[in-house]
Amino acid sequence: xxxxxxxxxxxxxxVVLIVIGLIAAMTGRRxxxxxxxxxxxxxxxxxxxxxxxxxxxxxxxxAVQEADRVVVMILSERGATLEGHKRMPDELRRARDAAASDxxxxxxxxxxxxxxxxxxxxxxxxxxxxxxxxxYRREVAS
Numbered sequence: 001x002x003x004x005x006x007x008x009x010x011x012x013x014x015v016v017l018i019v020i021g022l023i024a025a026m027t028g029r030r031x032x033x034x035x036x037x038x039x040x041x042x043x044x045x046x047x048x049x050x051x052x053x054x055x056x057x058x059x060x061x062x063a064v065q066e067a068d069r070v071v072v073m074i075l076s077e078r079g080a081t082l083e084g085h086k087r088m089p090d091e092l093r094r095a096r097d098a099a100a101s102d103x104x105x106x107x108x109x110x111x112x113x114x115x116x117x118x119x120x121x122x123x124x125x126x127x128x129x130x131x132x133x134x135x136y137r138r139e140v141a142s
Contacts, residue, residue, distance in 0.1 A: 034078035034125075042126045045074055049122045053115075060111045064099050067118040071095070074125045091121050 037045070048070050056063035071092060072082065081087050095117035104110025 034075070034080055037074070037077060037125055041077060045070060045122060046126045049119070049126070053119075056111075056115060060108045064104075064111045064114050064118075067115060067122075068096065068099075071118050071121050074122065078125060089121070091117050095121075 049067075052063050052067050052070065055066070075082060075089065075092065080089060082089075082092075095114045098104055098110045098117060099114035101110040104114060
């Protein structure tokens with residue numbers, strides 16, 4: 001085996017290892033596998049979310065803060081890594097960004113958008129069926 005053939009072979013192996021490492025790193029971050037919640041936790045978080053949603057009309061800022069706490073508890077229980085802004089789940093980052101936006105600090109539109117993001121995370125963890133209660137009717141402005 002000539003020296004140039006050996007050099008090409010070593011470079012090829014290094015390139016393949018780098019590509020495999022990049023794929024593994026990207027898959028690890030995006031494909032964060034979260035554990036399912038036990039049924040009792042799902043029920044508890046569904047009840048908490050219903051209380052948070054009903055509180056939003058009277059106290060939107062407090063409801064958003066409570067929603068953030070509940071979602072962090074859910075994600076922690078499911079095994080998510082919440083250390084650092086880059087490792088935070090995208091939906092949580094979007095919720096916090098919406099609440100911290102000018103629309104979130106000066107009005108309710110940013111907080112409403114934050115609540116939509118929080119609701120997606122709760123719904124994903126709890127399940128749509130638990131989120132719907134028998135006596136739940138959305139208020140509609142006339």
